[in-house]
Each structure stands twice: as C-alpha cells, then as structure tokens.
Amino acid sequence: MGLALVLALIVAPEDADQGVSQRIFYIHVPIALTAYFCFGLGAVKALLLLWRGDERYDLESYVAIHQGTIFGALTLITGAIWAKASWGVWWTWSSNQLVLFLVLFLFYCAYFMLRFSLEEGPRRARSSAVYALFGVALIPVSFLAIRLAEDFIHPTVFTREGPQMSGSMFATFVVSWGAVTLLAYVLYRVELAGKRLDADLRELREALQ
Amino acid sequence: MTYVADVLALTRKDLRVELRGRDTLPAMLLFVLSTLVVFHFAIPDDAGDNAAYGLLWVAIVFTALLGLARAWVPEQEHGVLDGLVLAPCDRSAIWLGKTLATLVFLLAAQAVALPAFVLFFEPLDATAIAGVLLADIGICAVGSLLSAMAAASRARELLLPLLVLPLSIPLIVGGVGAAVSPDGERFLLFLVLYDAVFAVLSWASFEYVVTE
Numbered sequence: 001m002g003l004a005l006v007l008a009l010i011v012a013p014e015d016a017d018q019g020v021s022q023r024i025f026y027i028h029v030p031i032a033l034t035a036y037f038c039f040g041l042g043a044v045k046a047l048l049l050l051w052r053g054d055e056r057y058d059l060e061s062y063v064a065i066h067q068g069t070i071f072g073a074l075t076l077i078t079g080a081i082w083a084k085a086s087w088g089v090w091w092t093w094s095s096n097q098l099v100l101f102l103v104l105f106l107f108y109c110a111y112f113m114l115r116f117s118l119e120e121g122p123r124r125a126r127s128s129a130v131y132a133l134f135g136v137a138l139i140p141v142s143f144l145a146i147r148l149a150e151d152f153i154h155p156t157v158f159t160r161e162g163p164q165m166s167g168s169m170f171a172t173f174v175v176s177w178g179a180v181t182l183l184a185y186v187l188y189r190v191e192l193a194g195k196r197l198d199a200d201l202r203e204l205r206e207a208l209q
Numbered sequence: 210m211t212y213v214a215d216v217l218a219l220t221r222k223d224l225r226v227e228l229r230g231r232d233t234l235p236a237m238l239l240f241v242l243s244t245l246v247v248f249h250f251a252i253p254d255d256a257g258d259n260a261a262y263g264l265l266w267v268a269i270v271f272t273a274l275l276g277l278a279r280a281w282v283p284e285q286e287h288g289v290l291d292g293l294v295l296a297p298c299d300r301s302a303i304w305l306g307k308t309l310a311t312l313v314f315l316l317a318a319q320a321v322a323l324p325a326f327v328l329f330f331e332p333l334d335a336t337a338i339a340g341v342l343l344a345d346i347g348i349c350a351v352g353s354l355l356s357a358m359a360a361a362s363r364a365r366e367l368l369l370p371l372l373v374l375p376l377s378i379p380l381i382v383g384g385v386g387a388a389v390s391p392d393g394e395r396f397l398l399f400l401v402l403y404d405a406v407f408a409v410l411s412w413a414s415f416e417y418v419v420t421e
Contacts, residue, residue, distance in 0.1 A: 050417055107375035114372060117362040126417040127358045131372070133414065134351075137406055138376060145379035148386060148399060 026172055028078040030180035031071050038068030043136040046129035058125035061132055063192045067184055069108045075101050096146045103142050107135055215298040219306025226283055233279045237272050237318040244268040245325055261330040262388040266381050276314045277352040278369050280307055281360040294419050304415035307353040315345050340387030343400035344380040351376050354411040357418050379403050
C-alpha cells in the first residue's frame with residue numbers, strides 16, 4: 001500500500017490534460033474495482049449458501065458485502081473529489097460510473113436494513129442471499145440503463161485496444177490495484193474472524209445459561 | 210397443466226379477496242389521482258413538457274409500492290402462507306399467482322390513471338403505453354418477491370420501498386425513455402431484458418424466501 005502511494009504520487013508521469021488531479025485515479029479506480037469484486041464475492045457465497053445450505057456462507061457473504069459497501073462509499077467520496085478537481089463540481093450526473101455506484105450503494109444499504117430487521121436464522125440467511133444475488137444482476141442492468149439514459153462524458157480508460165496509458169502509469173495502476181485488493185482481503189479476514197468469534201461467544205453464553 | 214391451474218387458482222383467490230374486502234384497489238386509484246393533481250402544482254409552468262412524463266413514472270412506481278405493501282397482508286394476518294408452503298404445489302406458483310394478482314390491480318389503477326394523465330398533462334403514444342405495460346410486469350415480478358421478504362421482517366411496510374426503489378431505477382429509465390425518446394423501441398427492448406432477467410431470478414429464488 002505504501003509502495004503504491006509512493007508510485008502514485010511521485011513516480012508516475014503527470015497526465016498532460018488533467019495534471020496533478022489525475023493521480024487520484026490510482027486510488028479511485030482500484031477501490032471501485034475492489035468494491036465490484038467484493039459484491040461479486042458476496043453473491044458467489046450467497047449462491048453457495050442456497051445451493052449447499054451451509055450456514056458458514058451466510059456470514060462470509062455478509063462480510064464480503066459489508067466490505068463492498070465500505071469500498072463503494074470510498075469510491076463515491078474519491079469520485080466526488082476527482083470530479084471537483086477536474087470538472088469543478090462535486091457531483092455530476094453525467095458520470096455513469098458514479099451514478100451506478102450511487103444506485104448500488106443505496107441497494108446494498110437496503111441489504112443491511114433487510115438483514116437487521118429479520119429474525120436470525122436460516123430464513124434470514126436465505127433472504128439475504130437472494131437479495132445479494134439480485135445485486136449482481138442489478139449491476140449490469142443498471143449499467144446498461146445508465147448508459148442508455150446519459151451522454152458519455154466520463155473518460156473511458158480501458159477500451160478494446162487495451163489500456164490507454166503509458167507503461168509506468170499502467171505499472172503504478174497495477175501496483176495500486178494489488179495493494180487495495182490486499183487491503184480488502186485483510187479487512188475481510190479480520191472482520192470475518194471477529195464476527196465468528198462473536199458468534200462462538202454467543203453460543204458459549206447460551207450454553208452456559 | 211397443474212402448475213397453470215395452481216397459479217390461476219391463487220390469482221383468483223387474491224382477486225376474490227380484494228373484491229370482497231376492497232382493501233387495496235380503491236386506495237391505489239385514489240392515490241394515483243391525488244398524486245397527479247399534486248403534480249400539477251409541483252411542476253412550474255415553464256418546466257417543459259417532458260417533466261410531466263418523469264412525474265408520471267414517479268406516480269406509477271409509488272402506486273405499485275402501495276399495492277405491493279398490501280400484497281401479503283391477508284396471508285400474514287391469517288397464517289395462510291404457512292398453509293400454502295405446505296400445500297403440494299410448486300412454491301414458485303405462489304409467487305406467480307401473487308405477481309399476476311398485483312399486476313391486475315396495477316393495470317386497473319392505470320386504466321384510470323393514464324387517461325387522467327392524458328387529460329391533465331401530455332398525450333401518450335403507443336410506445337409509451339407499451340413501456341408502462343412492460344415496466345408493470347417487471348415491478349410486480351420483483352416486488353411480489355421483495356414484499357414477501359419484507360412481510361417476514363420487523364420493519365414490514367417501512368422496508369419495502371427501500372428494497373424496491375433501487376431495483377426499479379432501470380425500469381424508470383426504460384419507461385421514461387420509451388415516452389420521451391424519439392428512438393423508443395430501444396428502451397422497450399431494454400425493459401423486455403429487465404423483465405426476463407428479474408422474473409427468472411424471482412421465480413427461481415422465491416422458494417428460499419418463504420420456507421423456514
């Protein structure tokens with residue numbers, strides 16, 4: 001993570017068009033990709049839960065989506081800062097990616113509302129899992145919807161011809177991406193361990209009573 | 210064939226309950242008409258013609274929410290859902306029956322709301338009406354599943370709009386696009402795609418939501 005910051009802030013050449021503000025790209029985009037990854041992971045675990053019926057996947061799915069929502073909120077914040085720096089406004093509806101993240105953020109906030117208002121048990125696990133699966137179906141559908149609804153101002157960095165950046169910029173990007181993914185993974189393990197400890201403790205307490 | 214018979218029997222049951230109790234449909238009708246009147250005062254005169262179409266969609270989504278919030282109430286009050294789950298039929302038939310019944314209510318409300326909209330605001334062409342019908346299918350399919358989830362929770366009616374609104378954003382894009390865009394067919398195609406994806410998903414996952 002430290003190496004990524006050094007690379008992003010000092011080593012990578014400045015963007016000719018956007019100047020220093022472009023450097024937030026190395027944080028913003030990896031965070032966004034990691035958030036997608038977490039949502040995807042949550043949905044895979046949800047599918048496994050419905051398929052195999054193993055309780056363990058419920059917690060894993062929940063923690064993955066929790067991480068995804070945190071990274072999603074960070075994407076919105078860094079996106080707003082970048083928008084302010086390069087377009088002069090904190091929020092713009094013409095940026096498809098940001099609008100998509102706002103929709104997803106609202107969707108996954110509702111996931112937590114649903115989860116915390118259901119009684120604990122297999123039914124809650126399955127309802128949450130079904131909702132998480134709706135989420136991954138919503139990502140491409142909303143993306144298409146927003147594409148249909150909006151004009152295209154957002155800079156598209158990845159096209160079919162490969163990434164549109166110089167070698168050192170790409171290397172910085174990859175290191176940043178790796179660092180953020182690692183951070184997400186560590187957070188995921190830590191939260192999962194904490195939640196499991198919590199559940200074990202509760203079981204112990206109930207056994208003692 | 211028994212599957213279709215099960216679905217139709219469940220739909221008929223919901224329609225008959227509504228016909229006897231008249232709990233939902235009058236409320237939906239009154240709500241959508243009052244909303245349209247509120248919109249007349251909410252849109253400034255210089256807002257442009259297209260603003261009315263956007264507000265029509267807000268009215269449609271919230272009217273559907275009103276119907277969906279009531280969808281599982283009779284089942285909840287009398288413990289019918291447990292009986293239905295135990296009945297020897299495919300559980301997805303319960304979802305499909307409820308979806309069809311809610312769709313009938315929504316269409317009935319719109320049979321009044323759309324002429325009223327044309328009368329009060331702007332004309333609607335065939336593409337716009339096709340958009341409304343396709344979006345109705347989508348919102349009822351997704352909504353009857355989410356409503357079953359919400360009905361099992363402590364928050365109940367409070368939770369339903371939070372669950373449904375993010376999922377209905379693509380429907381609103383499709384519906385408004387079909388009404389205002391010169392290239393409306395593209396949006397209709399998108400609505401068909403949405404309906405297909407989410408109807409299959411709801412149909413397949415309903416069983417997990419209602420079983421203990």
